[in-house]
Amino acid sequence: MPNSHRFPRIRRTFHLPITWVFFGAVVLLGCEGTAGHTSPVLSAPGHSGPYRVVTTTGMVTDLVRAVAGARAEIWPLMGPGVDPHLYKPTRGDVKRLLEADVVVYSGLFLEGRMSETFSQVARSGKRVFAVTDGLDRSRLRQPPEFQGHYDPHVWMDVGLWSLCADHVSQMLAEFDPDHAEEYRRNAANYQAVLKGLDDYVRRVIASIPADKRVLVTAHDAFGYFSQAYGIEVRSVQGVTTESEAGVRDVNRLVDFLVERAIPAIFVESSVNSKHVEAVVEGCAARGVKVALGGTLFSDALGPAGDYTGTYIGMIDANATRIARALGGTAPPGGYQGQLSE
CATH class of the missing domain: 3.40.50.1980 (Nitrogenase molybdenum iron protein domain)
Structure with a gap:
């Protein structure tokens, strides 16, 4: 199946040094594939233990960890108090991205300054996806001041964020089909917990x-x-x-x-x-x-x-x-x- 994930250009400027860091890391790490290789990894061959997933924000990290369970080792890029709107990948981040088996980010241009890096990693053959990719676009906000882009802060609606677990489950199942049912079960369990949280927020705000x-x-x-x-x-x-x-x-x-x-x-x-x-x-x-x-x-x-x-x-x-x-x-x-x- 061809890798159909594409990253449209946005208005922000990407700095050349990151691109050079990326290609330098490809050479140093001996990463398989080239920038023209677009076939995604569809299984987890050769992994006797957990496979490696790099995530961006803490919200994405928590979601992926809940769905993947013990099957994956999660490597988060952004720690507490980090603003993803302004975050630029470091040399160490690029190294981690290239060493990962799967890369998961929030999407909707939340991590706008990492878009070029995500695109480069995807072209190297990695599975790269946003948790918001599976959401119905009719449910997303398009504030006029954001000039045609969607509001990326989806996690603020617990019910909407809960739906992202389905897409994470689907993508991990495609990567590791032997444990597809486990991912679906983990997603459903997490969604049940989030339903209780959603009810709580609704109740206290109404007070x-x-x-x-x-x-x-x-x-x-x-x-x-x-x-x-x-x-x-x-x-x-x-x-x-x-x-x-x-x-x-x-x-x-x-x-x-x-x-x-x-x-x-x-x-x-x-x-x-x-x-x-x-x-x-x-x-x-x-x-x-x-x-x-x-x-x-x-x-x-x-x-x-x-x-x-x-x-x-x-x-x-x-x-x-x-x-x-x-x-x-x-x-x-x-x-x-x-x-x-």
């Missing part, structure tokens, strides 16, 4: 008084969250953190917060907090106190080894903090009783 049900954050990563859980969303920056907020954006939000008497706004773990802090200061200058409602996880998970370092913990922490800060209710410890605050 916020209707006139205060407004989420204000650093950048527009919560559009899917807004659609899924019925909360209005405002932000200082747009869908990608590559855009820079200006004084007009800050003043616009100050006017909105003062008029609506919204009690809190939120910073994000992977985004500079300076613009959110400027909004708080602007409100204070108008005689209105707006609290910082806490740190939300938008484009990256929490610390490794912590409950928030998992996808479930990330979403649990977000929903619980939002509900409490805006006047709603949430149980002690959140969804699974594991939150420490």
Whole structure:
């Protein structure tokens, strides 16, 4: 079966050194295949133990780990607090990508600065795919400010992200058909857990008084969250953190917060907090106190080894903090009783 995965060009500029690093790594590692070889690996031959999967964001890593189980060794590229919009592959990343059997990324140009590298790895014969490839495009957001591209922050809608497990299961089954049923079973089990999480988020967000049900954050990563859980969303920056907020954006939000008497706004773990802090200061200058409602996880998970370092913990922490800060209710410890605050 030919490798039909293609990477359309986007507006960002890719720097030549990464391309040279890639080709240098091909030579040094003795990687089989050339840039013109497009036949994907369809099985896992010669693996007496786990095969190697390189993943990008923490959300993708958690999803792939849940579906692959013990069959794969997962090598994540991006750690806690890393902004995937701005991430550029290092020499070490390229080496890992070339040594992997499978490469899995989020897609929809979330990792836009890695697009050329993904394309090069795919042409070398590796199986490379995005977890969002299998989603019905009619369910994706297309914010006008993103100029024809989809909003990549799909994981903010737990139900929609859950569907990505089906595509991961399918792709791993094609790579390793001997364990196809195991991947399907793992995906179904994970989706059952995510259904409970989705119900929890829906419940605690609905507990916020209707006139205060407004989420204000650093950048527009919560559009899917807004659609899924019925909360209005405002932000200082747009869908990608590559855009820079200006004084007009800050003043616009100050006017909105003062008029609506919204009690809190939120910073994000992977985004500079300076613009959110400027909004708080602007409100204070108008005689209105707006609290910082806490740190939300938008484009990256929490610390490794912590409950928030998992996808479930990330979403649990977000929903619980939002509900409490805006006047709603949430149980002690959140969804699974594991939150420490």
